[in-house]
Amino acid sequence: xxxxxxxxxxxxxxxxxxxxxxxxxxxxxxxxxxxxxxxxxxxxxxxxxxxxxxxxxxxxxxxxxxxxxxxxxxxxxxxxxxxxxxxxxxxxxxxxxxxxxxxxxxxxxxxxxxxx
Amino acid sequence: xxxxxxxxxxxxxxxxxxxxxxxxxxxxxxxxxxxxxxxxxxxxxxxxxxxxxxxxxxxxxxxxxxxxxxxxxxxxxxxxxxxxxxxxxxxxxxxxxxxxxxxxxxxxxxxxxx
Numbered sequence: 573x574x575x576x577x578x579x580x581x582x583x584x585x586x587x588x589x590x591x592x593x594x595x596x597x598x599x600x601x602x603x604x605x606x607x608x609x610x611x612x613x614x615x616x617x618x619x620x621x622x623x624x625x626x627x628x629x630x631x632x633x634x635x636x637x638x639x640x641x642x643x644x645x646x647x648x649x650x651x652x653x654x655x656x657x658x659x660x661x662x663x664x665x666x667x668x669x670x671x672x673x674x675x676x677x678x679x680x681x682x683x684x685x686x687x688x
Numbered sequence: 689x690x691x692x693x694x695x696x697x698x699x700x701x702x703x704x705x706x707x708x709x710x711x712x713x714x715x716x717x718x719x720x721x722x723x724x725x726x727x728x729x730x731x732x733x734x735x736x737x738x739x740x741x742x743x744x745x746x747x748x749x750x751x752x753x754x755x756x757x758x759x760x761x762x763x764x765x766x767x768x769x770x771x772x773x774x775x776x777x778x779x780x781x782x783x784x785x786x787x788x789x790x791x792x793x794x795x796x797x798x799x800x801x802x
Contacts, residue, residue: 580728604789615692615778615793616731660731664789675746676791680730 575599578661578679587688591648595661595679598642602663605637607646610658620646651686658683692794694779700800707766709797711779719782720762721791722754724775737762769801
């Protein structure tokens with residue numbers, strides 16, 4: 573079983589819709605949670621970062637972490653065609669050792685298309 | 689801005705060839721990573737390095753080796769390329785293990801092995 577599970581989609585929504593992207597995980601040691609966005613033929617770039625449980629909002633994007641359920645979400649409000657990309661969740665454990673703390677575990681990625 | 693560059697965007701090689709993929713970062717990051725990305729499998733870690741001349745195996749190191757002689761440069765080597773190594777290869781770097789572990793990615797190299 574994978575440590576991080578993410579529905580790969582594809583997900584297609586009309587412009588202006590609210591989008592919900594989700595990941596579940598099994599490793600209770602994960603403390604740092606991130607969402608990366610990857611446009612076609614580009615490398616991933618960090619979109620949102622959350623430490624431990626709670627919500628974080630940045631413009632049209634909201635990241636939620638529920639550690640009790642081992643579940644994280646990314647919400648996109650008023651979605652735009654420019655949001656069309658693959659969204660990857662990523663997470664890592666608290667640093668106990670110099671080398672192990674720097675690893676991220678990624679979900680498979682969800683491909684999102686926002687139609688004008 | 690952090691910049692991570694990769695030597696080639698597209699590469700075509702033949703089975704059995706030795707292949708070098710180069711990655712350079714310009715922000716003095718300690719950590720560097722090599723991933724491959726495949727449909728249905730996501731990003732999988734091949735090797736990473738937390739210091740010059742230091743390396744650790746990731747989840748799928750078989751068939752690959754790495755070299756880090758200088759802090760800014762991390763090379764991935766396919767000793768004898770095989771068709772199952774056809775993939776998108778992504779290099780990343782991060783500042784240090786403390787903090788949020790944000791990794792900065794290069795644009796990727798799409799390798800085709802014929």
